[in-house]
Amino acid sequence: xxxxxxxxxxxxxxxxxxxxxxxxxxxxxxxxxxxxxxxxxxxxxxxxxxxxxxxxxxxxxxxxxxxxxxxxxxxxxxxxxxxxxxxxxxxxxxxxxxxxxxxxxxxxxxxxxxxxxxxxxxxxxxxxxxxxxxxxxxxxxxxxxxxxxxxxxxxxxxxxxxxxxxxxxxxxxxxxxxxxxxxxxxxxxxxxxxxxxxxxxxxxxxxxxxxxxxxxxxxxxxxxxxxxxxxxxxxxxxxxxxxxxxxxxxxxxxxxxxxxxxxxxxxxxxxxxxxxxxxxxxxxxxxxxxxxxxxxxxxxxxxxxxxxxxxxxxxxxxxxxxxxxxxxxxxxxxx
Ligand SMILES: N[C@@H](CCC(=O)N[C@@H](CS)C(=O)NCC(=O)O)C(=O)O
Numbered sequence: 001x002x003x004x005x006x007x008x009x010x011x012x013x014x015x016x017x018x019x020x021x022x023x024x025x026x027x028x029x030x031x032x033x034x035x036x037x038x039x040x041x042x043x044x045x046x047x048x049x050x051x052x053x054x055x056x057x058x059x060x061x062x063x064x065x066x067x068x069x070x071x072x073x074x075x076x077x078x079x080x081x082x083x084x085x086x087x088x089x090x091x092x093x094x095x096x097x098x099x100x101x102x103x104x105x106x107x108x109x110x111x112x113x114x115x116x117x118x119x120x121x122x123x124x125x126x127x128x129x130x131x132x133x134x135x136x137x138x139x140x141x142x143x144x145x146x147x148x149x150x151x152x153x154x155x156x157x158x159x160x161x162x163x164x165x166x167x168x169x170x171x172x173x174x175x176x177x178x179x180x181x182x183x184x185x186x187x188x189x190x191x192x193x194x195x196x197x198x199x200x201x202x203x204x205x206x207x208x209x210x211x212x213x214x215x216x217x218x219x220x221x222x223x224x225x226x227x228x229x230x231x232x233x234x235x236x237x238x239x240x241x242x243x244x245x246x247x248x249x250x251x252x253x254x255x256x257x258x259x260x261x262x263x264x265x266x267x268x269x270x271x272x273x274x275x276x277x278x279x280x281x282x283x284x285x286x287x288x289x290x291x292x293x294x295x296x297x298x299x300x301x302x303x304x305x306x307x308x309x310x311x312x313x314x315x316x317x318x319x320x321x322x323x324x325x326x327x328x329x330x331x332x333x334x335x
Pocket of ligand 1: 036038040041080081082099100101102106147149150151152167173174175192193222224
């Protein structure tokens with residue numbers, strides 16, 4: 001009995017040690033980063049015609065891979081659903097999640113995860129068929145299609161409860177199923193993050209027949225997610241995100257990054273590894289941020305290419321503009 005107990009304790013300790021082990025070392029030994037992504041969200045992670053994952057999340061993963069391995073490094077993408085994404089991260093199947101995950105207190109404190117930060121400010125909305133409910137205030141008694149394992153389900157429950165409305169939630173495993181059911185008339189409304197609704201609407205046969213209602217019922221600060229317990233890995237994930245934001249603020253772009261290493265601006269010099277030992281503190285090469293920017297561009301370039309003017313979604317920067325331009329994107333300084 002005691003032997004079994006000792007074996008269990010040893011196994012648990014080993015298990016804990018494995019999950020705590022430096023993710024950076026594992027990634028380097030393997031030779032590539034493994035990134036969990038949402039394959040169904042246009043502009044964020046959906047694959048292109050060649051089957052290559054593209055979008056805001058995919059580019060963030062490319063930036064992290066480049067920070068570790070150098071410019072042009074390609075991560076391996078593992079497609080995940082909102083339901084299985086956290087297990088994939090907790091079990092080590094992926095090193096990092098870039099999956100439109102909302103930063104909430106329970107996710108950040110209670111389930112062994114760490115939200116890296118807010119990289120995209122979204123909010124939850126509703127889509128209906130034109131001629132149907134035109135405001136969220138018209139949804140009393142409505143059936144609402146949502147996705148399992150998401151904050152979406154919980155926010156919808158909060159919204160209807162707060163309004164004193166009745167509703168019938170109809171929950172699906174994937175966004176494709178939820179959208180197909182909604183399009184087939186199974187629900188009066190589809191609810192999701194507004195950016196996801198915009199993407200889903202484009203998948204419908206006649207997008208112009210559907211409207212996104214004006215109300216936004218929640219805060220959805222979306223960000224990359226890592227396992228709890230590996231501070232170095234958390235810092236790499238976080239400061240890669242901040243480096244992309246700082247690059248936009250400093251005017252460092254994919255095209256001028258090499259030239260900018262000659263900049264006289266001390267902040268730019270520290271960002272690009274010409275001065276200071278910031279790469280070293282992360283366990284990365286001195287040019288970690290330069291490699292990330294050379295691969296995918298700065299935050300603004302990523303946004304415009306994947307979600308903004310250069311994309312099919314044509315999203316305005318809105319709250320995702322830099323703080324210097326009236327938005328919420330604010331990265332602490334590299335110093
Ligand atoms: N941001 C919310 C919603 C997440 C969610 O439901 N995402 C959906 C669309 S916004 C998704 O990624 N679907 C991809 C799929 O079904 O495979 C959360 O973190 O819970």
